[in-house]
Amino acid sequence: MLLASKSAAAQLMLDEFDWPGVLRAADDLAADFGRVTGVNGTVTLAKHTKPPVTLNASVIYNLTHSNTFARSGAKSTGKGGVIIAGTLGRVPLIDDLVKSKKIDVSEISGKWEAYMWQTVEKPMPGVDEALVLIGSDKRGTIYSLYDVSEQIGVSPWYWFADVPPRTKAAIYTQKNVRIIQGTPSVKYRGFFINDEAPALTGWMNVNYPKGPYGSAFIADFYQHVFELLLRLRANYFWPASWGSMFNVDDPRNQPLADEYGIVMGTSHTEPFMRATNEWTTFGHGPWQWNVNNESIIPFLRYGVERAKPYESIITMAMRGSGDTALSSSIETTELEDIVDTQREILQQVYGNLSVPQMWCLYKEVQAYYNMGMKVADDITLLWADDNWGNVRQLPVGNETERSGGAGVYFHVDYVGDPRNYKWINTVQLEKIWEQMNFAYQRDARDIWIVNVGDIKPEEIPISFFLDLAYDASSISANTVSAWTKQWSSQQWGPDAADDVADVIERLTKLSNLRKFEQVDENLYSVLNYNEADDILAQWQDLAADAQKINGTLPASATASYFEMVLQPALAGANLYDLYISTAKNQMYAIQGRNSANSMAARVLDDFNTDHQYTVDYNTLLNGKWNHMMDQTHIGYLGYWQQPMRQSTPGLHYVQTLERGLAGDMGVSVEASLGVVPGDDQYHPNSGESLVLPPMSPYGASGQRYIEIFNRGVNDFNWNISTDPFVKVSKAAGSISPKPEADSQTRIYITIDWDKCPPGSGMSVLNVSSSRDYGTQYSMPSVMIPYNHTSVPSSFKEGFVEDDAHISMDAAHYTRTAKGSGSGSNAPHYINLPNYGRTASGAMALMPVLAPSLSPRTAPALEYDFYTFTNTSSTKPANVTFYLSPSLNTSPKRPLKYAYAIDDGKPDTAAYVCDNCNDDKTAVESSQYLPAGWETAVGNNAWSSSTNATIPAGQHTLKFWALEPGVVLMKVVVDLGGVRPSYLGPPESRIIGK
């Protein structure tokens, strides 16, 4: 059936007495037809003499009609197909179809937010065929309409991220369509605008008039948010609260939300539907229970009286003022008293306690709960993450039976300890899936709310989080990537989808290695494992690929692409260049290189490029999003809060007008700050020799490097002499003092193992200069320790030691098997592709509901490896496991693993240590988080180490995850050679595979 074309307007038929939000959404759909075909749909309302319900929101509805953004299509005289839409049990238009058995609604009837699509022939006189959309309730119908919008090519982000509608000449439906969309997986799904300055607030201030209390968060803005939420199939919202009062700044806000169909809440720290600022502005006396109840109780009561006409979830209990803990002296009994009083007020105002109530167990509140605080069964327990995307606790035992159920408060943007993260998106979708699937399986299904900062630029994780909340079964560990492709296709079309999705995956993986705000020049090693350069190259490739895609997109798509993909890729890559160039500047200055100065210039270039990307974003589309990229992100000074102004790290300049004391030529080696010739604290005093890390035939990269650089004022020729079996990428050359950026060269060293003597030895590489070496120094040399080893033929497959360590990606295990039990419930590992810090993803124990295991009952991940270094009890090896930064979601079942080398006794570690014992002080600590948590969330990994004695030879490392939630990313066996780096040594060579 032709629904619409550029000469035929789709005909929407609704019932005048359907929910105003439904009628409003139908108007959106009509406009969406216009966005796609150029011709708006028409909306016809079935009229009745007597309304079945009372409507009282017409004032607000008129506001939305005045929305100049939403109505753009032309009119047409041609008629397209008919769409009949309405809410089951509310309007005759639909109920008559059901009564006449033209449609079977049994699959959605009585369900929460379900809907169906069906083509019906002759649904009513004069209509040959119609596509009938029926919602089981108000939002069911609304979602059914927005589903059509999406299907015809309008993204939920058409306005908020400028995604161009996918224009079409004509739109058809298939024959005999019947689609049933059941109840969403999670009952209340939404987001929280929070810490909305400077970006969103700055943008508001130039786009909307301020209300009487100085906030521009008025209904003219919120209508876009409500529409976005509904298009994303969400239903729940916590409004901006930092400098605003949702109900006060604009009296239209709350009724408008209700009309749209949004269930309002307030944040975890704002009880009883009142903003914190309401207390600041209108309250009297201290915000202190049992001290100032005569003011607090009426304050709370007014909140629910004001909310009563509308759909709400009431935030219960209290926290301190301004999102802080209540005073330390508060007792659980006092909190119970607060809630008891609040319940009395609800009973009085509502006449019963059926209004949904939520208690957010945020930060210290969770500790009170765990200490035995009583909570009424019908209050939803909203468990919180740690603000960093790790859910802190989930229902256990009979908690899953509570009538109020449970939910999760999650973050993709945060202001607080140990560091804000709010510049651009850093959230890996694989991580959201892993944590929220865990929560879902553990029955936290009543509320999912995500803190999204300023909304932009968190479009991708918002979409993913809400899609998962809407249909948790639709995405598995293996299909996160498919979701990304599908979502990319929706925004930028099928042709670009795969490439864009690839960029998004790499972008979020790199961004997730560490929050941008915690990246600095000391993070990635410029000395060891080529770590900084490798990461920088990944960013540069990513930025180039993202830029390349941009060239293939139609002009209409570039704005949305820039906002959600290109700007983060370019700005992220630039930020990494800034910090890594700073690290090089600092290293080069220590080493006296002329190139230190060009590196400083590069940092300042990057600093201004960063500004230019901000300008590019803010001036896009004639400044539509001006100020939305105002967030400072460079210049954090060891403090959690954003810097008030951006500033560079310290840049050092060398005196290039003077020659170094040890001549014009300097030579440095991988893994050392030392320079020869000359004195420094990084190699023996006055020694003219540096030592490279050892080389063996099993090196991961197969090479080492040295660098020769100018630290003087003269040209010089350099020449390298080596043993015949040592090969250098270049054996002679000339280096000028200027230009500074070209005043150095890197020389790679490889060994021709066929010619290298067997066993261990030391080769000396001399580097001569055509100039002298200053008044005190002489020709430098580099020592190359080599181990010409080989594994026996009996070692068939596995990792091989090099450089006195073995590094193994978790996913590259040699073998595994299911644990005890049968079928899909038998414990086993799944790979979480792309998850976390390693390219190959991570290994997670499944199923989520598996019981506590032991090495006997758990499946093992086994890693075969071969070592040449003997370790002993006095000089043991160190085995480090890198695990996901997850927390102990079951107080009595801390995350735990066991490991053994060969047939040794398994060593067990509960590596997240808040609930390892029942020590009350642990959960009463100021952070209410486990020891080491700040480091773990910063690193996005727990690292758990033990010593082991491993004789040289063939071995098997066995790893057993003993609790669901354990996710293993990487294992490093340090045989004495591991050097400092952020990510640990890169993966060792695997032979036989």
Place this chain on the structure above:
Amino acid sequence: MLLASKSAAAQLMLDEFDWPGVLRAADDLAADFGRVTGVNGTVTLAKHTKPPVTLNASVIYNLTHSNTFARSGAKSTGKGGVIIAGTLGRVPLIDDLVKSKKIDVSEISGKWEAYMWQTVEKPMPGVDEALVLIGSDKRGTIYSLYDVSEQIGVSPWYWFADVPPRTKAAIYTQKNVRIIQGTPSVKYRGFFINDEAPALTGWMNVNYPKGPYGSAFIADFYQHVFELLLRLRANYFWPASWGSMFNVDDPRNQPLADEYGIVMGTSHTEPFMRATNEWTTFGHGPWQWNVNNESIIPFLRYGVERAKPYESIITMAMRGSGDTALSSSIETTELEDIVDTQREILQQVYGNLSVPQMWCLYKEVQAYYNMGMKVADDITLLWADDNWGNVRQLPVGNETERSGGAGVYFHVDYVGDPRNYKWINTVQLEKIWEQMNFAYQRDARDIWIVNVGDIKPEEIPISFFLDLAYDASSISANTVSAWTKQWSSQQWGPDAADDVADVIERLTKLSNLRKFEQVDENLYSVLNYNEADDILAQWQDLAADAQKINGTLPASATASYFEMVLQPALAGANLYDLYISTAKNQMYAIQGRNSANSMAARVLDDFNTDHQYTVDYNTLLNGKWNHMMDQTHIGYLGYWQQPMRQSTPGLHYVQTLERGLAGDMGVSVEASLGVVPGDDQYHPNSGESLVLPPMSPYGASGQRYIEIFNRGVNDFNWNISTDPFVKVSKAAGSISPKPEADSQTRIYITIDWDKCPPGSGMSVLNVSSSRDYGTQYSMPSVMIPYNHTSVPSSFKEGFVEDDAHISMDAAHYTRTAKGSGSGSNAPHYINLPNYGRTASGAMALMPVLAPSLSPRTAPALEYDFYTFTNTSSTKPANVTFYLSPSLNTSPKRPLKYAYAIDDGKPDTAAYVCDNCNDDKTAVESSQYLPAGWETAVGNNAWSSSTNATIPAGQHTLKFWALEPGVVLMKVVVDLGGVRPSYLGPPESRIIGK
């Protein structure tokens, strides 16, 4: 008598058989006449048929005659006065005068290095009158000749520091001159060229050919050194040893030294007249006693066999190779065995043990001595300083009776822990006087040798040290300043002398606050007490004054003035500007000020100015001293050794293309990094108010300041509103974002105490901006806590508390008296003017030989003061004494003081803790120096603190020095308000004085 004029050549008459060194010095004097009058003197040698002694140094003597530097005057036919010069008991020319009773030599006869001047009528046929110079021995005569040189106007530094001779038309002697110059105070006096790269070695390499082993330290250079030593009345020399071999690099070196009259030695670490490099070059096997004696013993024997023809002091014992300790396992018995063997060799080579022998108790060797090692009585014990100018130990008890006596090895230049100091001179003459007078009084009078690095630029301390060694009684604590004036007069004439001396005093005082190599951007506080700016202003004034003097000097004097005064003043001031500007750059960047960027530019300007001063020095006089200023001094990285290349500290840049998050205006206050409006870790989160330190009527400066700055992109007008009794230096203004250097203003705050309410209070100062304060912040304010206090009229004189502390310069005591005893031997304090870190100098206990004292027997320094703050045992005051960095020179008598508040029980502190007990581990520690020594020498002060409970009111602090050597500089009573700074709070207000 006319001695010489531009038309009359002075006639020097000597005896052909006098010491070659005497004849050579006479040639120098003849040339000096030429330097002064334009006409060289003539030298006539009395001839004899039979020489009274054997002369064998003619080859070397010819070398000196070929010296092109020394001979410049024209010849004249006119004859001037006659000077007869010669050595008593050696030549007939003199002995005949004595025999004929024309001169009485009894006052010098038989003395060491004495001489006399006397005008004699008709000394010989044909001579009416002559000035007769008679030396008691070779060097006596040489000194008598150089004395004439100095008197007629030739500085010892005429060549080595380019001091212009003071030209005169004619030179006369007074009538009936008779001057007796007795034996020098110290027998052997000299210096040590050490760690002579890169400066001196670089200079050598471009001025002299290298010897066969690569060193340019040949006789053509050393002749200048020997002449300098003799002109400075020194007689002893340790040659450059780092890359050289004195006896090997040029076979002329040793005979030339002897001919000149120089007694050769080798450094403390080079026994038996052999250079370390001789072992490296010619030795076999390890430098290890009892392991390789078959090589070591002949090596040593050859050294003294080679030295036997010449005057030497033999360095005894052994240290490890390269100026390091012997292996830790060595025992004192082994060292004794080494020396016993060495004594046997001396007996064999010399036939007796009368050759002077020296054992330097450097670093760990002193510990062996203190542990009871036996040392032959006739070996001179050369006590060492700590390399930082603090003598470590001096003779005690019957050690003063030893026939070998004692000496001191001192440093004015050093390479080693905790930090090199070798760029420009940092040594305060007052400190040399205090330490070396102490040493002299304690009978260390046989050898004084000073490590002078590259000689230049240590001209001033070299002169002072050797003058003091020559005549210890000629300089007292009160006449150091007079010496400086006299010395300045010698170099630059009497007109400039006072001004130059003033500059030198201020220069060495400022340089001595901390070695330049240990100054960095974190040293002087840019937050507290205006410390950094005050110090910088002192440097800037000094540089301006030094520059001003330069304008008054004749062109011929500017080179020497630049080398010894102007360059250190300018380069020192510039270095301070560099570091303090860096500190401001870093502070301004933290605060987001636009001016951070101009401060970075200033640092880079300073960095290049530093280079320019180096170039100016190196190119002076057509590059005469090229490379002599090559020493790196910027860019030390927490390591003792010099950086191979100069590099700046870290410079931060703010993003001036973007506005700060809290608007264009920032406000900061004295003593805080915080900025309002806005968030930072330096003031309460989101608070818009900063708090100034408290103000009272007794403030040292009487004012506080705030700063208003631009941290944005727009102009703004600012306006301050205050209480009526608070005065601001400016109440309104406008600040532009550019130019960055002008984008801030400082506003001083004073209180009109007549109008201020009594008691304590808080005044609020609001600072408004014509622009907004960003999306989240509001108008800032500054809190001014004030204490409107007054001392009672009963408090007549003394220090008054302000800002919760009292800071007192030691010299500003209220009263003192002599201790028990009578006359000049009664213990008492003297002021050491200008000494150390305080403007008023320091207070030292005298006499040096006073016995150990107690508070009953010692004199007290009493300081009256008045406090308003009550301290208690739980919140006590802290009393800190700043004392000179001296060490415990008597093992059983550690430096000690006592103090009491009012009539409280005296509290005793032995504040230098190596010998506080007899714990052997203390002296065996790796540094062989007391705990805290590195800090003390860096700070040039010991700080010694205790707590005290001091109620509000009038008090007297009593201080008793209990051992000679205790030098008190400053006392700070912290009543809770002292903030971090390098020098401690500036002196508090004294009333009634």
